[in-house]
Structures are given as C-alpha cells and as structure tokens.
Amino acid sequence: MQLTRRDAILMGVGATFMTALPLHVSAAGEDAIAAFTGGADVGQGDIKLTAPEIAENGNTVPIEVSSETATEIMVLALGNPTPAVATFKYGPLSASRTASTRIRLAGTQDVVAIAKLEDGSFVQATSTVKVTIGGCGG
Amino acid sequence: MADGVKPRVKVPKTASAGEKIVIKTLISHKMESGQRKDGDGNLIPRSIINRFTCDFNGENVVDVVLEPAISTNPYLEFEAVVPESGEFKFTWYDDDGSVYEETKEIAVE
Amino acid sequence: MKRLTATLTIGLVAATLATADPVDDTLVLNGETEIVTRTEAPEAVADVFDEVISGWHFRGDETREMQADDFDNPGMIFVEQAEDVWNTAEGSVGKSCADCHGASEEMAGVRPVYPKWNEEAGEVRTLEMQINDCRETRMGAEKWKYSGGDMINMTALLASVSRGMPVNVAIDGPAQSTWEQGEELYYTRFGQFELSCANCHEDNNGNMIRADHLSQGQINGFPVYRLKNTKLNSAHGRFKGCVRDTRAETFAPGSPEFIALELYVGSRGNGLGVEGPSVRN
Numbered sequence A: 001m002q003l004t005r006r007d008a009i010l011m012g013v014g015a016t017f018m019t020a021l022p023l024h025v026s027a028a029g030e031d032a033i034a035a036f037t038g039g040a041d042v043g044q045g046d047i048k049l050t051a052p053e054i055a056e057n058g059n060t061v062p063i064e065v066s067s068e069t070a071t072e073i074m075v076l077a078l079g080n081p082t083p084a085v086a087t088f089k090y091g092p093l094s095a096s097r098t099a100s101t102r103i104r105l106a107g108t109q110d111v112v113a114i115a116k117l118e119d120g121s122f123v124q125a126t127s128t129v130k131v132t133i134g135g136c137g138g
Numbered sequence B: 001m002a003d004g005v006k007p008r009v010k011v012p013k014t015a016s017a018g019e020k021i022v023i024k025t026l027i028s029h030k031m032e033s034g035q036r037k038d039g040d041g042n043l044i045p046r047s048i049i050n051r052f053t054c055d056f057n058g059e060n061v062v063d064v065v066l067e068p069a070i071s072t073n074p075y076l077e078f079e080a081v082v083p084e085s086g087e088f089k090f091t092w093y094d095d096d097g098s099v100y101e102e103t104k105e106i107a108v109e
Numbered sequence C: 001m002k003r004l005t006a007t008l009t010i011g012l013v014a015a016t017l018a019t020a021d022p023v024d025d026t027l028v029l030n031g032e033t034e035i036v037t038r039t040e041a042p043e044a045v046a047d048v049f050d051e052v053i054s055g056w057h058f059r060g061d062e063t064r065e066m067q068a069d070d071f072d073n074p075g076m077i078f079v080e081q082a083e084d085v086w087n088t089a090e091g092s093v094g095k096s097c098a099d100c101h102g103a104s105e106e107m108a109g110v111r112p113v114y115p116k117w118n119e120e121a122g123e124v125r126t127l128e129m130q131i132n133d134c135r136e137t138r139m140g141a142e143k144w145k146y147s148g149g150d151m152i153n154m155t156a157l158l159a160s161v162s163r164g165m166p167v168n169v170a171i172d173g174p175a176q177s178t179w180e181q182g183e184e185l186y187y188t189r190f191g192q193f194e195l196s197c198a199n200c201h202e203d204n205n206g207n208m209i210r211a212d213h214l215s216q217g218q219i220n221g222f223p224v225y226r227l228k229n230t231k232l233n234s235a236h237g238r239f240k241g242c243v244r245d246t247r248a249e250t251f252a253p254g255s256p257e258f259i260a261l262e263l264y265v266g267s268r269g270n271g272l273g274v275e276g277p278s279v280r281n
Helices: A005-020 A027-037 C002-016 C061-067 C075-086 C097-101 C127-139 C149-160 C173-186 C197-201 C235-245 C256-267
Strands: A048-050 A061-067 A070-077 A084-090 A097-103 A109-117 A122-131 B007-010 B020-027 B049-056 B059-066 B075-081 B086-094 B099-108 C038-040 C051-053 C116-118 C123-125 C224-226 C231-233 C278-280
Touching: A027 A070, A027 A109, A048 A109, A048 A122, A061 A070, A061 A109, A061 A122, A061 C061, A070 A097, A084 A097, B007 B086, B007 B099, B020 B049, B020 B086, B049 B075, B059 B075, C061 C278, C075 C097, C075 C149, C075 C224, C075 C231, C097 C127, C116 C173, C123 C127, C123 C256, C127 C149, C149 C231, C173 C197, C173 C256, C235 C256
Parallel strands: C224 C278
Antiparallel strands: A048 A061, A061 A097, A070 A084, A070 A109, A084 B059, A097 B075, A109 A122, B007 B020, B020 B075, B049 B059, B049 B086, B086 B099, C038 C051, C116 C123, C224 C231
C-alpha cells in the first residue's frame, strides 16, 4: 500500500494520540481481564498475537495466537461493545499452544491476547488493528 | 436448531505417532451478536455458538469459549498430536441448546 | 449551499484519490490449480486496457489468501449446500439436477460462456435464467427468486466446477444487440453523483476511493463471498449496489438492463479464469 501525504499526516496524528494516552481499557475489559487473571499482574513474555495492521473489513479479521507454554489464552477486543472474543484452553493432546480464528472489530482498536502460562504467571501481547471503511458500502 | 448449520472439518487421513497435525474447522452459523437492531429498531437477540471442543479418543485437544465477537461462520484452526489410530470428535454448542457433532478417523502409521 | 456541498464533495473525492498498484501475486487454488488473474485485454476493451486484471489483485493479503484454499474460503460452505440440492429430486417430475446432468463436475465449462444466446427462446440468458428454466420446464418445480439464497448457492456450485477455465462469452451474432445495450449502460452516467461504471472502473481503477481500492470491476469472481456481509453476493446484486452508490434509482436483479450489462461486463473479462465463489471485502 502506498501512502499519500494526507494519510501520513493522519497517521502521524494517530500516533501522537497513541503515545500520549495509555492503553485504554474499558470497565468491561478490566472486568474480563480480572476474571481471567484473578487480579494477578500481567507481564510481557511468552505470548504472540498476529493480526493484520489494516483489516479490509471489521466483520472478518483473521488473527492468530501462539505461545510455547500457555495453558490458556484469552483474546479481547478492547474497543468492542463487549470486549471478550474467545478463550482457548489447551488439552493434553494439543500439539502446540496456537490457534487461529476470525473476529469482529467494531472499529480501529487494540486487540489483546493474555496467556496463562504453565508456571501460573500471566503475560500479554497487544496489536493495533486499523479497520477501514470502504468507499462502496464497505 | 438454527437453520442451515453445517459443520466442516479438515483433518489428515493419516499421520505418524507424535506428529504435529493441523486441524481446521468451520461451521455455518449466523453468530447473531445481540448488538444488532432489526428494521423496526428492536434488538435482535443474541444467538451464537458459545463453545467448541475437540477430543481424540476421549482425551481433550482444545476447549474454546466463543463470544459474540467471533465472525459469522466460525473458523478455528489449531494443532494436535495423535498417539495412536482413532477418532477425533468435534462438538459445537449453540446458545439455543443445540449441539452439533462431527467425527473424523485418523490412522497412525 | 447545495452547489457548495456538491463542490466540497467532489473536492473530497478528488483529495482521497491515491494510487495503489494491484498486488503482484499468483492465485494458486489449493496449492494445485493456477488461475489466470491477469491477461491480455480481450476485444471488448482492447483500446482501453493493455491488460485485464481480476479484482483479486486489488484486495489485501489476508483476503487473497482466504480465497486460495477451499477450506479457508467461506463461500465453499454454500457450494456444499448447493451440492446437496443438486442431488435432491424436486418438483412434479420428481427429478434432481443430477438425474439429467450427472455429477455437478459435468457442468465444467458452462459458467464461462454465460450469459449466452438461447436460440429456442430467442433471448440472451444468464445462468440464473437457465437454472429457472430447468426448474420450471424439466423439473416441474417452483422458480427460485433471481437473487435468492438457493439461486446464488447454485450459481456458486456451477462456478466452482469451472474455476480456472477462461471466461468466454460470445458478443457477436444474435447476442450483439444485447451486448451493445450493455455497453451503452456501462458508459451512461447515473444518479446524483452522475457516475458511470466507466468513471470508477475504467478511468480510476487502481486509485483509492476513501479506503477502497477500485478494481476494474471484473465479474469473473462472482458470486463473491464478501467479508462485509458474510454471504454470497451475485453480480446483479453488486451492480445494484454500485448504481445505488451513485444515488440513482437502481435496476432490479434479473432486469433486462442488468442482463445486458452482465453480458457486456463479462466480455470485458474474456480470458480471465472463473474464480467463483471468490472472496472480497
């Protein structure tokens, strides 16, 4: 994708906002995280979230989560009316702690994956997905 | 049972013991989020697949909680290991109480 | 004030135009079948384009990938549903599609030549019209709604068995007058925005209209599974949406206007591989 000067300015403005404001988590998002972690601290580490930088349509956005040692991974879309997306629990016959699915995003926002690791600790990864509004009823 | 619900599963027919195999699943379902309104402005009630499980010979591979933010026609991809020949069982749980099941045989060579 | 608004709107549209080349990529279906998605311009558009390009090249990475695998392509759910219908007897004659035609794969080669002149009926027929003719006269069954679910699923099945075969609609002979009518429509400006098909898809393909990457408006990928409405969309449904977007009273799916337009637009993509059901945004 080629950027115009205008796009670049807009993205610059967006980036300024992003750095100026901490990750905005709604009350519902906080509740969902607390229910999953039991209030434990959430660090960085063994969790990867792959999502497109720009989604062509917010109705169907492919994402993938992966970890080496997660027992459970919860995915949240913090800008959705209800932030919960899915929770994956891995059983004894899972070959890897990965999963792919397709999700709905109500607009440009942060998608978060929080993993509960085998040692009981929690880690998270965040990815900002820009949701485009097309010109032709897209 | 919601109309036109049809599960699809892709599993290799054979594998070697302990090999990592990719499983893809998809079920045709509207996944009505409970956020939309009809033409008269009334909220359309939520109606989704809220849970999916995959087991092999009675042992769990993955157990997933699905929320309304999962797209129409829910798609899930994950990886499994099979210690011996046997049968995968896939189960989708609908809000309306319906349960959709699909099974696939796999031979370990 | 009205004029000012109109001027502003045009200004905004102009300001949003940005060029983005179609993506350089190759569509290989299920890791096996390579589909022709760019080819030398056919006769109908030889003096307009050097090359005709499928809408697939104008979509993002994730969307293109989704179409390349039959399991990942959600449009294939509807192909499977139509396959069940194909094999089910219906109507007073008690016959299924399969009773006359055999397996659905036997229909390979049908999609690429439609719309097509029907000598007996003395008209150009779309695939939908031919399906309904089969239902009425050979099965004794009710006609399907032109753009209804059953119909669109069946056209997806018929397209799917022809995937990779080059679109090859005939534009000469008895079909010529219908084709010319379609051409006329293609270049006619409609609606408050006074836009013709050509304004977007001929003059501005490759440009961005807001966040949307304008394609050549080829229909070799129809029916299309759109991520937007998560269902299959027919070519006539898309035509209707396009005309509506110009703020015009639109024609109906199955109308003589859209039948002529389908023949004409189809011919602008002669040589491109059939892709239906394709995946678009």
